[in-house]
Amino acid sequence: MRNFAYQRAGDVHQAFTLHGDDHRADFIAGGTNLIDMVKLDIMRPERLVDVNQLPLTELEALDDGRLKIGALVTNTDLAYDESVTTRYPVLSEALLAGASTQLRNVATTAGNVMQRTRCPYFRNPARPCNKREPGSGCSALDGISRNHAVLGGSDQCIAVHPSDMCVAMTALGATVSVEGADGKREIAFEDYHLLPGDTPEREHDLHDGELITHVTLDAPIAGARSHYLKLRDRASYEFALASCAAVVALDGDTIREARVAFGGVGTKPWRSHEAEAELNGQPATQATFERAAEAALAGAKAQHDNAFKIPLAKQAIVRALTTVTTN
Numbered sequence: 001m002r003n004f005a006y007q008r009a010g011d012v013h014q015a016f017t018l019h020g021d022d023h024r025a026d027f028i029a030g031g032t033n034l035i036d037m038v039k040l041d042i043m044r045p046e047r048l049v050d051v052n053q054l055p056l057t058e059l060e061a062l063d064d065g066r067l068k069i070g071a072l073v074t075n076t077d078l079a080y081d082e083s084v085t086t087r088y089p090v091l092s093e094a095l096l097a098g099a100s101t102q103l104r105n106v107a108t109t110a111g112n113v114m115q116r117t118r119c120p121y122f123r124n125p126a127r128p129c130n131k132r133e134p135g136s137g138c139s140a141l142d143g144i145s146r147n148h149a150v151l152g153g154s155d156q157c158i159a160v161h162p163s164d165m166c167v168a169m170t171a172l173g174a175t176v177s178v179e180g181a182d183g184k185r186e187i188a189f190e191d192y193h194l195l196p197g198d199t200p201e202r203e204h205d206l207h208d209g210e211l212i213t214h215v216t217l218d219a220p221i222a223g224a225r226s227h228y229l230k231l232r233d234r235a236s237y238e239f240a241l242a243s244c245a246a247v248v249a250l251d252g253d254t255i256r257e258a259r260v261a262f263g264g265v266g267t268k269p270w271r272s273h274e275a276e277a278e279l280n281g282q283p284a285t286q287a288t289f290e291r292a293a294e295a296a297l298a299g300a301k302a303q304h305d306n307a308f309k310i311p312l313a314k315q316a317i318v319r320a321l322t323t324v325t326t327n
Contacts (some may be wrong), residue, residue, distance in 0.1 A: 065219030
């Protein structure tokens with residue numbers, strides 16, 4: 001592991017001041033993903049700015065019904081918070097499906113939002129990877145692609161986004177608050193993560209030196225039920241092959257409003273507006289769910305090893321919707 005300088009920030013202003021606009025610096029909190037990358041020689045920070053002392057560990061219910069989550073709230077605290085389990089159960093389910101207890105105890109909300117892909121080619125410096133080294137090529141396109149994305153890929157990158165928490169937040173609707181030398185700004189959660197396109201090295205809409213301070217969930221949809229379904233090779237501590245976060249509000253047997261997001265199949269947490277259009281105003285039936293599943297995957301593009309993800313994702317959406325609409 002390469003040497004790096006270490007500094008500890010006492011407040012938010014000091015944190016982004018110490019970081020500056022230096023792309024060779026990184027913030028560190030739980031470190032569950034960053035330290036892995038450093039050990040693998042994938043990320044090579046010359047300076048780490050420790051933000052663990054910042055006052056960003058609170059959850060606050062806002063007057064407009066939203067929930068403000070501090071960047072340093074751990075995944076464990078978030079998953080078991082009463083306001084989350086009662087008002088946003090899909091988020092609790094996603095977090096508890098996402099990692100081991102030991103990791104959840106130290107992993108933070110902002111760290112999860114910043115989580116990087118588990119693509120084996122990205123994590124192997126001996127193999128070409130456009131995300132790690134732009135212009136070097138994408139080994140997955142001609143290599144083993146079983147765990148890669150079928151939605152949102154490009155001829156530069158098909159690496160899947162690994163987070164479970166982010167899938168639930170995408171379905172719920174949220175805002176990412178960031179702060180840096182140029183001031184504060186807010187980013188819609190759905191727009192925060194970027195598609196690879198021709199710039200797969202750009203994974204998020206965060207400028208050098210900016211620090212995530214909060215994630216604020218939208219107010220819950222009145223009368224909605226939700227569910228997070230994760231399909232994986234094994235039940236214990238495994239990344240999704242396909243997952244679905246479904247949020248549905250019914251008027252009788254008719255779907256008043258639906259939110260659907262996928263994990264394990266997209267290059268970013270994937271909200272399916274196509275599926276939602278097929279669901280809203282329609283009867284909550286198997287046929288409706290199957291039409292929504294077809295619409296959600298209509299634009300999917302498989303490689304030679306991951307075509308099975310398309311029917312698997314369709315099954316995930318039908319099962320998740322069946323769960324949330326069955327009394």
